[in-house]
Amino acid sequence: MQESRLFRIVYYLLENGKATAPELAQKFEVSIRTIYRDIDAISSAGIPIYAAQGKGGGISILSDYTLEKSFFSEQEREQILMALQGIMATTGKTSDELLTKLSGLFQMKYTKWIEVDFSDWVQGKPQQNTFDLIKNAIFQKKVISFCYFNSKGNNSKRNARPICLVFKSKDWYLYAFCLLRNDYRFFKLTRIRQVEMLSDTFTQDFTPIRIEKQIHIEKTITVKLKFDRRIAFRVYDEFTDNITEDTQGNLYVQVNLPDNEILYSYLLSFAEYVEVLEPQCIRKQIKKRLQKMQEKYIT
Structure with missing residues (x-):
């Protein structure tokens, strides 16, 4: 307890x-005598703290003192700057004034090691705006309202108490208490639309995150795929394990994919460069969908 108070006195x-x-x-919330004992203990630790009597006096620390000399090793200072830069990268702001001030306090130069861009080649900036609004709602403990599109193609209006943002499997998720379902849920940020921060507030009393249990709730099916070598760059981008190659350079992958509309839209995004080898039910569905697509372009 005393050690914690000594740190807080120095920070203050x-x-x-x-x-x-x-x-x-x-x-x-201690006596004046205890404060003076604390001052002696801080001074004994090598921190230049002193007390001046009379008008305008008081207890202070030398103005040129930096925290790093007593509290943080060089490795710890680097970790603090790296962690702070990683957090700031998710805000989408280019200002690094805080990092500059902190590196000056630590008397060391920071290296810009990370950049996060929420936009892709199509959608632009809406996901960044959604991220920022939800982040602010989490800190202010405000209920949010939004329209959500699930994997079955249905949409619903939701009010939720946002708990935290989670990055998992190349995507951002909101972990929140859904007032419609009266339970904790994960919401994929790209499926959230028309998000608003409401005036209603809440206390942060929530169940621990169960990422594995809740994010991967979609039913999956094992699919064997054959890819033309001309699409190899994308195969290696999106399938990191269990890729085999034949003598012609074609690539083979066995992967679990969501057993819903996402599977077909994903496979069709490879156009003529992919063939579904197994299971037969998926091959038949792909063939049927391609026939319907062809009918649209007869004339």
Whole structure:
């Protein structure tokens, strides 16, 4: 307890510049005598803290003191800057003023190691806007309202208490308490539309995240695929394991895909460069869909 208070006293003085013993005693709910003992302990640790008496006096730390000399190793300082930069990258803001100030405090130069762009070649910036609004709602503990499209093609109006944002399997998800279902749910950000922050607030009392249990709830089917070598770049982008190759350079993959409309829209995105080898039911469905597509272009 004392060690925690000593750290908080140092942080308070660094932030406010100066404070009186009675002020610190009231702030940390201890006696003035205890504050003076704490000051002695902080000084003994090598931190340049001193007390000046009289008008305008008080307890302060030398203005040129930097935290890193006593609290953080070089590796810890690098980890703090890297973590902060990673967090800031998700905001979509280009300003690095905070990082510059912190690196100055640590007396070290930071390296820009990460860049996050939420847009793809088609959709532009809407996902970034959704991310920012939900992030603000999480911090402010505000209920949000949105329209959600599920994997079956249905959409519904939802009100939810946003808990946190989760990045899993190349996609962002919102973990929230859904007021419509009266249970915790994961919502894929790309399927959220017309999101609004409401005036209703909530307390952050929630069930621990169950990522594996909730995100992968879609029924899947094992599919064997043959890809033309001309699409190899995409195959290696999207299927990292269990890729085999024949003497002509064609690629073979066995993968579990969602057993719904997502499967067909995904496979058809490869156009003529993919063939479904198994199962037969999927081959027949693909053939039927291609015939319907062909009918649209007869004339």
